[in-house]
Amino acid sequence: EAQVTQNPRYLITVTGKKLTVTCSQNMNHEYMSWYRQDPGLGLRQIYYSMNVEVTDKGDVPEGYKVSRKEKRNFPLILESPSPNQTSLYFCASSLKLDILAKNIQYFGAGTRLSVL
Amino acid sequence: QKEVEQNSGPLSVPEGAIASLNCTYSDRGSQSFFWYRQYSGKSPELIMFIYSNGDKEDGRFTAQLNKASQYVSLLIRDSQPSDSATYLCAVNLLSNFGNEKLTFGTGTRLTIIP
Numbered sequence: 001e002a003q004v005t006q007n008p009r010y011l012i013t014v015t016g017k018k019l020t021v022t023c024s025q026n027m028n029h030e031y032m033s034w035y036r037q038d039p040g041l042g043l044r045q046i047y048y049s050m051n052v053e054v055t056d057k058g059d060v061p062e063g064y065k066v067s068r069k070e071k072r073n074f075p076l077i078l079e080s081p082s083p084n085q086t087s088l089y090f091c092a093s094s095l096k097l098d099i100l101a102k103n104i105q106y107f108g109a110g111t112r113l114s115v116l
Numbered sequence: 117q118k119e120v121e122q123n124s125g126p127l128s129v130p131e132g133a134i135a136s137l138n139c140t141y142s143d144r145g146s147q148s149f150f151w152y153r154q155y156s157g158k159s160p161e162l163i164m165f166i167y168s169n170g171d172k173e174d175g176r177f178t179a180q181l182n183k184a185s186q187y188v189s190l191l192i193r194d195s196q197p198s199d200s201a202t203y204l205c206a207v208n209l210l211s212n213f214g215n216e217k218l219t220f221g222t223g224t225r226l227t228i229i230p
Contacts, residue, residue: 040222042220042222043160045217048217090160104150105162107160107161108159109158
């Protein structure tokens with residue numbers, strides 16, 4: 001089954017304790033992205049990756065890191081989490097983000113993070 | 117001005133009626149547009165995408181695109197209670213680095229009243 005898998009689904013942590021949210025896709029997609037979703041602010045892109053070893057900042061990258069060492073995996077790293085990073089996080093992937101191609105983004109189930 | 121704007125709602129529509137959701141975007145060069153549905157606490161799922169001016173129909177859903185006016189809309193015919201959700205408009209915008217990136221509106225919350 002084609003899917004984007006995020007782990008963990010729920011996470012409660014404390015300020016300053018490093019954490020990693022994993023994302024894996026089994027569709028051989030080139031493009032992967034991380035979003036956070038907050039009430040009233042919608043989905044905002046944190047980082048994206050066009051392919052292996054190619055990553056770029058989205059709209060709200062501060063406080064986050066990513067890496068893309070393998071095509072299927074795109075982990076999100078919070079080196080020193082703070083309470084303002086409490087949010088619902090989604091990973092997404094697509095074959096490629098090409099305006100002329102009928103590619104769509106597939107979303108993971110989400111990770112609800114609380115930073116105390 | 118926000119890059120992608122939607123009325124946050126809530127929009128209440130009687131069951132069986134037509135629900136009309138609207139979205140405007142700022143980048144005149146945008147060429148691909150998407151509508152996602154999101155149930156509370158769940159991930160967004162794609163309903164429709166449209167690239168050309170005009171209408172595109174898929175079952176009870178019709179996407180409409182008007183590039184000259186920079187708006188895209190979604191019509192839901194014969195609305196059902198299961199259509200109650202938040203609908204996200206997404207637009208491919210050109211980033212500062214020349215890459216296309218998908219930018220989402222804040223969503224419109226739709227409630228279908230039985």
